[in-house]
Structures are given as structure tokens and as C-alpha cells.
Amino acid sequence: MATTTSDIQDEIDAHGHGAHDDHHHGPAKGLMRWVKTTNHKDIGTLYLWFAFTMLLVGGAMAMVIRAELFQPGLQFVEPQFFNQMTTLHGLIMVFGAIMPAFVGLANWQIPLMIGAKDMALPRMNNWSFWILPFAGSMLLSTLFMEGGGPAFGWTFYAPLSTTFAPASTDFFIFAVHMLGFSSIMGAINVIATIMNMRAPDMKLMDMPLFVWTWLITAFLLIAAMPVLAGAVTMMLTDRNFGTSFFDAAGGGDPVMFQHIFWFFGHPEVYIMILPAFGIVSQIIPTFARKPLFGYSSMVYATASIALLSFVVWAHHMFLTGMPIAGQMYFMYATIMISVPTGVKVFNWVTTMWRGSLTFETPMKWAVAFVILFTIGGFSGLMLGVAPVDIQYHDTYFVVAHFHYVLVSGALFSIIAAVFYWLPKWCGRMYNEKLATIHFWWAIISVNILFFPQHFLGLAGMPRRIPDYSTQFADFNMISSIGGFAFGASFLLLTYIIVTAIRSGEKIEEDRVWESAKGLEWTVATPAPYHTFDEPPKKAQILSESSHIGEH
Amino acid sequence: MKYVILLFFVFIIYSLGSALFYMMKDGDGSKRMVKALTMRVGFSIGLFLLLLFAFWMGWIKPTGVA
């Protein structure tokens, strides 16, 4: 890992001079450079490689799950181990892959997009990253402990996670503490960077949408992650120190755990999708060769989604038992979120409307995002309707729903972002032909993987089970075949990315995509180690804006 | 009485919050933060005295005093 990344950096150094009047020290040499670094580009690279590694680890677990579900009956693994796989797959993808990948993109891109020298608090930035490998290892190490790893699902409901959980759960709890600490510090850094390091001439409404969505995401992180920390702390004391927060025998309530968890959990799902909205809002205008349609409505829609996300949590708990008035409220509030989300989808479509569209790889992924995320959004709408949720709850319909929004939503936007910005980062182009093959391979297989799960769910197949009734056999087999194909597509993706970094065709233009707008395209290609010593001026900010409107 | 207490609490949190805002916004050399904090100390002491007085007058009864 380290060698590959330093190769990129060597490239960057080789190119960085000339275009850049360099009075800084270049990057240090060797491994210690990555350990000590305070450079936002280095830290962004570290985050992205960490996230990619975790994606492969979590993906391998998904392969175990799909292999076991290929046919009815117990085939390969013990049920207990199967449960550990579903639990850790979820936790690793959420906390190890998607979130760090977005933070990595934020690290690379936000300073470049707002004309800042670096992140506001560079040493803390380093710490936010370097907690992750330790927390991730602690989480994975639970698999090898006596009694096995956590097996209660990524939502770790009490009492499964308190009274009936293996000893390794305490390590899981502390891993979550550390991941939360890292996320909070990362988010503080993002807010301080955007609010304090922006080019003086850039007003808030001049900011690119990726920056806006990350600003709002950072707020969500700071508000939601401490609540999760509180929840796992109560779990810890319930397990070890005799408290009874989640134990009715002492006057507490296991349902309280669900409330606290989802008060974190619902904002969390927006934490994983808002930056994706930002990425897509950057890519579509570039390849539609039109300014983003409805910029300010995009900003307000993002903000209202974020605020609403704090008042809808109990729609995850319709079957837990709730007064009718509560069900009604949470149903209507949830469905209200589809309004700002709809605003966004229509704005993306309208941006493409009558544009001079071309479909380079980033655009392919962005369009796929719009279509597939919308499918996931619609199934979410169905799940939000309290009376019908009685049928869908805890079935494969839910699994299909959140994989549509998180895989073909969040993950696809990350892939789109990497294809879009990688040429700027390392000055080399990926292989467009291979990337196109990979795109169609992944798009087709991901739909074979997840679409039949809707039918399975509607037919009543519960989630989180290693074995199932024979009536579900056909769709499960189709889904598994899609799963293996989708898993294999990541080998091709790895090959495409690594060859692009090492030996891709060199790019000379600063503006990699001829119609791309944004300050990041005004710096040299590949991006020099230090950028924007002098903040950009108003005229440049305006001419580089990918949206029209009040400036 | 409960609402009076809550009202005081809202004032306290408001002045504390505005002190935080001024700390972030103003930087050194501004007195707005320390003024807001002075307000917050004043309100808190006021609230405590109010509680004492209300308890003494028998308007409120704390839990646990059986």
C-alpha cells in the first residue's frame, strides 16, 4: 500500500515544480512521511486506501454470506459465524469503507475547491486518520476471540448485545468509541476548514455543492456520533457494571436502546449519502456542459434533509410497538423527506436536459447513481409507510432497499468521484475502455444481486438468516450469482485504478475534463504538494463556478 | 413554578450559547464573550437563589425528601 502511494507522490513531485513556485519543503521520504504527515493530500490518500482495503475485507464477508445463501440448507458456515459475517460486513462497510472514503475525498478536494492552503487543523487531521487503522484492527480482531465476534447485526440491539453477547463485544464497543472519536475530529476539521479557510472572496453561496454537502454532513456527524458513543457506553456499563439502562427488570427498557441508536442511526444514513449528492452535483454539470440547475434549491434541500433526519428515527421501529400517534408522526415526517430528495433528483435530470451530454466513465457512474439511488429512494418511501412496513419489516426488502442506496448510491458516487478526480490527483488517465467494461459489468451484476431481493422480501424472507425455506431458492441463487459477479468486478476495478496510477497515460492539461468548472481544475496536473498559497481572486472564483445565480 | 425554572434555564443556555458564538466569531479583543458569560453566571445564581427561596416558601418540593 505504502509503496503504491509513494509512487503517486513521486509522480506528483516530478510534475509539481515549474508550475509552482516552491518555497515549501517537499514531502518527507519513506514510511514516516505517511505517519507524520500534516498534508491534506497525503491524508486524503491514506483515507482512500484505508477505505478501499476495508471495502475489500467487507466485500469478502459479503461473499461468504452470498455463498451460504446460494442454496437452502446450511452449506459452508455455522449459523453463528454467518451472523458474525452479517454484523461485521455491515459495521465495516459503514464505518470502515463508506465514511472514511468520503472523508478522504473531503480531505483531497475541499481545500482545492475553496482555494485553501490546507485543512484548518492539520495535526488533528492526521490523528483523525491514524485512529482508524487501530480501531479497524480492534473491530476485526473480535473475530478471532473466544466466543467469536459480535453476532447481533450492525444495529446491535439490546439485549442481544448486552445479556446474550460474546465477550468480544467489549472490544467492539471500544472500536466504535474510537471510530466515533475519529469521525468527530474529522468533521470538526471540515467545518473549521470551510468556514475559516475559504478564499476570502468566496461567499457561502459561491461554494461548490460538494463543499456544501460536506459542511452539512460534518454538522450531522458532530451531532450524531456522540449519541452513538453514549449508547455504546451505556451498553458497556450494562454488560460489565450492573447498570440497567436497557434492562426492564431494573426499570430500564431495551426499546430505549433502539431509540438512542436510531437517533444516531438515521442521521448516519444521511451522513453516508449527502456527500454523494455533492459528488454527483459536481460531475453532472461537467459532462452535461451546463451549469447546475437550481443550485440554491440544492443547498436548501440538503439542509432540510439534514434537519429532518433528526426527527424521523422511529420509522426504523414501527414494529417495536409505538402509539398510533407516534406511528402517524414518524410516517409523515419520513415521507416529507422525499420532497427535498425529489428536488435534488429533478435538478440533476434538469441539468442534463438539453445538455451536450457525453458519457465518460465518471458521468456513467453519476447517471447510474441517479437512476439506482432513485429506486432505493422509492423502496424507502414504501418502507416509510407504517401500515405496509408491517409486511416489509426485517425482510430482504429492507436489505434490497438499503443496498440500493448505499451500494449503488454512496459507493457508486465514490467510484464516480475517484474516476473524476484521480487524473487531477496523479496526472494520469485511467483506461477508458476497461473502465467502460467494468462499469457495465458492475451495473448489471449489482442489479442481478439486489433486485431479486425485493421479491424475496415481499415474499417474506427474513433478513439475517443462514438458511431459508425452499420457495426462496431461485431468487437467492440469482442474487448470489449477481453477488459473485459484482464481487469479482472489484478485482477489475483494482487493476484499473492501480495501472492508472502507475502507468496510465500522462495528462498535461490542468483542466482534465474540458468543460469542468471549479478551482481544483486551475491548479497544475498532477496537483502539486502545496496549492493555493495565494487565495484565488473573485473573478476567478466566479468564472470557475459550476452554477449560476447570486454570487 | 416549573415554567419559571425552565425559563431561567433557557436564558442560561442562551447566554452560554451566545458566548460560544462570540468566542468563535470575534476572536481576541472583543468583550462580547465575557459579557455573555457574566450574564450566564448572573442568571445561574439567580436561579439558585430562586430555588432556595421557593423551597423555603414551600412552593416546590424536591424528590427524595419524604
Place this chain on the structure above:
Amino acid sequence: MQASKEEYFIPDGSYWPIVGSIGMASMLGGFASSLHDNSLGTGIMVLGFGLIIFMVFGWMGQVVHESEQGIYNKQVDRSFRMGMGWFIFSEVMFFAAFFGALWYARNLSVPWLGGSSNNAFTNTVLWPEFKSVWPLLQMPDAANFTVPKAIIHAWEIPAINTLCLLLSGATLTWAHWALLNNNRKQIIVGLIATIALGVIFLSLQVAEYAEAYQHLDLKLSSGIYGSTFFMLTGFHGLHVTLGTIMLIVILMRVLRGHFNPDNHFGFEGVAWYWHFVDVVWLGLFIFVYWL
């Protein structure tokens, strides 16, 4: 390019973060091991804690040093202020989780177990003997819990403690004004008074816990009342401890001649932290001990 102070300071690479990460992982991993009777656990935990202390002092010492050398400009100062502000917001949300648990227990779970709302059946089937009262001394099923004899009364130690913290807020504000007016002696006296009141608060809190554990049988394991009581006051106490340590550091810096009316973020950050802890206590006094 203008004078160097006009430039935003980007530090060179630093070892402190990785030291902190190793410390944090050892402390928490050691703690988790010690919970499962691993004899090495406690040692690793203590070692990790030591590393964290080493990191905090090393890192902050470097920051103070850089600050006193005048490397930081107004913009860097603002970054620190925002960092502190949003960190405290995260603390607010952390406490909110525990206050939320208290609210839920008092207003929902305990009344429901007692049969209120539409839960008559819950009460009948689970624990028909159970009566919903607050403070909850008799839990639904006492078999695994410690039944307390009584709770801590609001108008004893807690009231004195409230007075201590409120006074400490006043003395700290007095010192704050002194700092803005550059009255060094008053700053020092104000800070010492604040620290002393903080220490008195902590000692009284320890005495109160001892009383609760030894004489009242009020423990963490005393059902939901004991759980919420000790978690809220315990985390608050932890924050007072941290705040007191930070105030001591600030006092040391003042004694060395640091800070002036135009450069004192360290003071203001710690001061705000202290005020925040103070207001949390007021919330505790009202909602935990009192209402």
C-alpha cells in the same frame, strides 16, 4: 507575500497523533481485556493512559510554544476557536444521550412498567407487584440489583456543590474581566479561587459517592435510578476533573506571563469549557437531584 505572520501556519509532520492513537488503542484494548480477567489488561491500560497523558502534554506544549513564538495569526486562532466550539457541541450531544436516557426512564419506561398508558397488560404479566414511582428505589425485579435504602438529598451536599460551582463561575468571570483589563494579579487570584472551588466540588462529590456506596447502598447497580444517577454525575465529575486540570495549566501559563488582552484563546477556550460544565451541573441539580 507579506510578513510571515500573515501566512496561515501549516505545521510540519508530527509524531504526536500516532503516539495518541497507540495510547488510545492500548488503553481501551487493555481495559476491555481486563474486563475479561486478562491479567495483562490492566497493565496495558495504564501504559496506554500514560501514553495519552504524554501525548496531550507534548502536543499541547508544542502548540503553546508555537503560540508564544507568535507563529499563529488571527486566522489560525479562529480555527482553534471553531475547533473548541464544535468539540463542545459534540460534548453537549454526548450528555444529551444520557439526559435522554434519564427522561425516557422517568417519563416512559418506568411508568409503562407500572401499567400507565396502554400498558396495563405489561404490568400484569411481567411484574404485577411493581409500582411506578420516582425516585425508583424498588425495581421491578430486584434479584440482580442492589436495592438502595435512600437517595442523596438535594439540599445536602448537592446544594453546597451547586453553590461551589456557581461561585467558581463567578470567580472565573472575574478573572476573565481581569485578563481583558490586563490586571495580572486579579487573574491569578481569580484562577486560584476557581481551581480551589473545583477541587472542593470534587472532594465533596467523592464524599457523596462514598456515602451512597457505603451507607445508602445506592450503586451503579441500583436499577435505573442508580444507573442514570451515577452515569450523569460521574461523567460530569470527569469533566470537572478535566476542567480543573486545564485551569491549572492555564494558571501555570499566566504565572509564566502568557496571555494578554489581544492573545488569550487558551484562556477563553478553557473558560467556556468550565462554564459549560457548570451549566451541565445546574441541569443535573435540577433534573437528577431535585425534580
